[in-house]
Amino acid sequence: MVGGSDADRHRFHNLDSSNSTTWLPDLLWDGNAFRTDVALESDEAGTVARVVSAKEVESTRLRNCAVLPGLVNAHSHAFQRVIRGRTEHRTANQHDSFWTWREMMYSAALRLTPEDVYDASRMAFLEMALSGVTAVGEFHYLHHAPDGSPYNDPNLLAKQVVRAANDVGLRIALLRVAYARAGFETLANPQQLRFIETSPDVYLRNLDQLAGELKAADKMAWTGVAPHSVRAVPLNYLKKVIEAANARGLPVHMHVAEQPAEVSACIEEYGRSPVALLSTEGLLSERFTAVHAIHVTPKAIRQLADARAIVCACPTTERNLGDGIVPADKLFAENVRVSLGSDSHVQIDLFEDARALEYQLRLQRMERVVLANAADGGPAALAARLFECATVNGAQSIGAPGGVLEQGRPADFFTVDLDDPSIAGASVEDLLAAIVFSASRVAIKDVWVGGKQIVAEGRHADQEEIVSRFKDLQRKLWS
Numbered sequence: 001m002v003g004g005s006d007a008d009r010h011r012f013h014n015l016d017s018s019n020s021t022t023w024l025p026d027l028l029w030d031g032n033a034f035r036t037d038v039a040l041e042s043d044e045a046g047t048v049a050r051v052v053s054a055k056e057v058e059s060t061r062l063r064n065c066a067v068l069p070g071l072v073n074a075h076s077h078a079f080q081r082v083i084r085g086r087t088e089h090r091t092a093n094q095h096d097s098f099w100t101w102r103e104m105m106y107s108a109a110l111r112l113t114p115e116d117v118y119d120a121s122r123m124a125f126l127e128m129a130l131s132g133v134t135a136v137g138e139f140h141y142l143h144h145a146p147d148g149s150p151y152n153d154p155n156l157l158a159k160q161v162v163r164a165a166n167d168v169g170l171r172i173a174l175l176r177v178a179y180a181r182a183g184f185e186t187l188a189n190p191q192q193l194r195f196i197e198t199s200p201d202v203y204l205r206n207l208d209q210l211a212g213e214l215k216a217a218d219k220m221a222w223t224g225v226a227p228h229s230v231r232a233v234p235l236n237y238l239k240k241v242i243e244a245a246n247a248r249g250l251p252v253h254m255h256v257a258e259q260p261a262e263v264s265a266c267i268e269e270y271g272r273s274p275v276a277l278l279s280t281e282g283l284l285s286e287r288f289t290a291v292h293a294i295h296v297t298p299k300a301i302r303q304l305a306d307a308r309a310i311v312c313a314c315p316t317t318e319r320n321l322g323d324g325i326v327p328a329d330k331l332f333a334e335n336v337r338v339s340l341g342s343d344s345h346v347q348i349d350l351f352e353d354a355r356a357l358e359y360q361l362r363l364q365r366m367e368r369v370v371l372a373n374a375a376d377g378g379p380a381a382l383a384a385r386l387f388e389c390a391t392v393n394g395a396q397s398i399g400a401p402g403g404v405l406e407q408g409r410p411a412d413f414f415t416v417d418l419d420d421p422s423i424a425g426a427s428v429e430d431l432l433a434a435i436v437f438s439a440s441r442v443a444i445k446d447v448w449v450g451g452k453q454i455v456a457e458g459r460h461a462d463q464e465e466i467v468s469r470f471k472d473l474q475r476k477l478w479s
């Protein structure tokens with residue numbers, strides 16, 4: 001292991017051991033309410049053995065802490081961390097947009113070596129760990145060398161991302177992207193050469209190879225299938241890879257209706273909107289996650305609902321890119337599960353995504369408490385719904401085993417410091433709302449994944465080294 005002082009090491013109980021452990025916090029979120037006087041017991045494999053009355057067991061006391069299940073970040077492009085702060089200026093005479101931002105993102109994507117991809121990813125995953133994330137869905141589309149030629153190992157860059165997540169201590173779904181073209185009747189774009197695999201057979205061969213290697217390595221990593229968008233993947237290719245994903249039982253993620261131009265191009269090519277196309281071709285299922293799903297009609301929302309598909313909203317990125325507002329109110333009304341992602345990583349704070357889901361609708365509708373289901377009642381109802389997006393729904397979206405702390409699930413959890421100024425004084429009933437709407441990231445104190453502690457007192461053991469390598473990378477890229 002590299003980096004971290006002896007003093008740091010000292011604070012990481014359990015880091016290198018996998019003994020059975022029992023933790024006793026002041027409060028534990030069980031999916032419905034905070035419970036007092038209960039302890040969380042994990043077996044040697046890092047799986048929750050039971051949630052038990054505190055009187056019955058010897059426990060490691062977590063003082064002034066609440067324990068909550070680890071957050072699941074369902075949509076990430078880790079390498080985009082390198083352009084944070086570098087795209088907040090005008091580049092066009094009239095209007096900057098998603099499309100002008102994309103030019104800047106591409107220019108960064110063209111420069112990264114395999115080791116750079118590792119360093120950038122580790123930086124993004126470190127920040128996720130510090131903010132309570134224990135599993136991530138990485139929508140990975142960098143496959144080739146900058147000139148478009150394949151590396152000897154077609155999954156070289158994917159494996160750098162997986163290694164970065166596992167070194168930080170996170171679980172990862174490597175959602176391997178299929179990308180075939182610039183768009184319908186659109187000339188090839190040389191800036192996309194690193195992404196493109198023109199044949200679905202080549203794509204599936206590379207996917208299977210990666211899946212086999214990750215399984216053999218027995219790390220906290222698995223694969224998923226991610227056709228980039230209806231723009232980038234023509235229908236025949238799309239059908240082939242989604243059918244293969246369904247046959248293999250893999251999650252399927254796809255950018256859907258992020259921008260109006262994507263919807264109109266799809267209508268021009270197929271006479272149907274992206275969701276209508278996916279629905280009528282039978283490609284939606286409960287394994288399918290539509291990332292963004294912003295520019296959708298009520299009919300499209302019903303089609304997503306009928307198929308039990310999941311939506312992944314990324315409000316901190318969507319507001320940064322001017323994409324539009326996810327109609328979470330309408331999605332909730334049709335019982336569509338919504339997960340959350342930090343996407344471009346302009347911010348990495350899943351609670352900010354959770355509260356933005358609600359806040360942007362408040363601004364749009366000039367109302368308060370929009371996403372609460374009136375029948376639920378109680379001060380925690382809205383917060384519990386948003387927290388479910390950041391945990392349970394995210395885990396279902398990426399095929400992760402966590403999301404809730406109950407017997408048989410992994411011991412993936414974080415603690416919140418009840419004395420942190422951002423939430424201090426909350427009652428047991430108010431606490432989840434205080435956390436979801438008001439907690440600052442520094443309120444998150446300790447993080448465990450599979451019963452192993454990866455963050456202690458707000459710091460990761462390798463933090464100094466990860467940050468210093470990332471600073472070197474940024475200097476190399478931009479100065």
Ligand SMILES: [Zn+2]
Binds near residue numbers: 075077139291343
């Ligand atoms: Zn994305």
